[in-house]
Amino acid sequence: MSLLVVDGLGITFGGLKAVDDVSFAVAPGEIVSVIGPNGAGKTTLFNMISGIYRPGRGRVSLNGTDVTETPPHKLAEMGLSRTFQNLQIFQDMTVLDNVLAGYHLTERGSIWADLLALGSMRRRADKAREGARGLLARVRLDKAAEQMAGNLSYGALKRLEIARALALGPKILLLDEPAAGCNAVESEEIDRLIAELAAAGIAILLVEHDMKMVMRISNHIVVLDHGEKIAEGDPATVSRDPQVIAAYLGTENAEGAHADG
Numbered sequence: 001m002s003l004l005v006v007d008g009l010g011i012t013f014g015g016l017k018a019v020d021d022v023s024f025a026v027a028p029g030e031i032v033s034v035i036g037p038n039g040a041g042k043t044t045l046f047n048m049i050s051g052i053y054r055p056g057r058g059r060v061s062l063n064g065t066d067v068t069e070t071p072p073h074k075l076a077e078m079g080l081s082r083t084f085q086n087l088q089i090f091q092d093m094t095v096l097d098n099v100l101a102g103y104h105l106t107e108r109g110s111i112w113a114d115l116l117a118l119g120s121m122r123r124r125a126d127k128a129r130e131g132a133r134g135l136l137a138r139v140r141l142d143k144a145a146e147q148m149a150g151n152l153s154y155g156a157l158k159r160l161e162i163a164r165a166l167a168l169g170p171k172i173l174l175l176d177e178p179a180a181g182c183n184a185v186e187s188e189e190i191d192r193l194i195a196e197l198a199a200a201g202i203a204i205l206l207v208e209h210d211m212k213m214v215m216r217i218s219n220h221i222v223v224l225d226h227g228e229k230i231a232e233g234d235p236a237t238v239s240r241d242p243q244v245i246a247a248y249l250g251t252e253n254a255e256g257a258h259a260d261g
């Protein structure tokens, strides 16, 4: 069964159909990428799925539950987590504390219990710390745990953002341009990390402009143009699709659309 089902999703901004009747599904362990030229509607689609925008039309379901219009923090508790195109890292906090910030989302509502039971709070803090260190190891940043995040390289910051998104143990991870601004070596590290997360059973939904990366790691690609889904399929099929090639022609991504990975 699909973990995430997007069914007929649409939104209009002042008469412009930014996303129009888009449907697709993502299964556990699957890497699905959403691609399309600038302004195609990718980020808007992400914002609707992750509860930031309220869709004008259509439904989103997670693990069989309708989650259309569910707020982001609730979605995070239900197993849907995301990263942002612009890094949301606290530069003047340590790497470890940045990951711990991801855990605090789940701590809401328990503060009174904590006041009555400091021992339990300490135990939970220790557990979160241990979990955060485990996540840092997973993204290969364990040795940098005590460093200020602001001292990290750009590629390392991108991995830190992924570690924080993993704090709540998501079933599906939405990654908005995880390789943007990375050099080739950093992109490959992100690549490897995404493949490892998928191999561990996490469903991945990716928006990425690095077409070589998309072609390399995706099981399935959804192509948007002017808000509409114009194609979907495996990387080989999509990169040969005349409508996809036409959508990219004349844009800076034209070369990427033909990437054979």
Ligand SMILES: Nc1ncnc2c1ncn2[C@@H]1O[C@H](COP(=O)(O)OP(=O)(O)OP(=O)(O)O)[C@@H](O)[C@H]1O
Pocket: 013, 016, 018, 036, 037, 038, 039, 040, 041, 042, 043, 044, 045
């Ligand atoms: N909050 C908003 N208000 C009005 N128009 C918006 C808003 N957000 C996006 N749009 C418009 O919706 C369309 C889709 O934008 P979106 O940012 O989703 O595209 P994208 O595919 O993510 O582009 P890019 O690759 O450049 O990030 C664009 O025409 C954009 O100008």
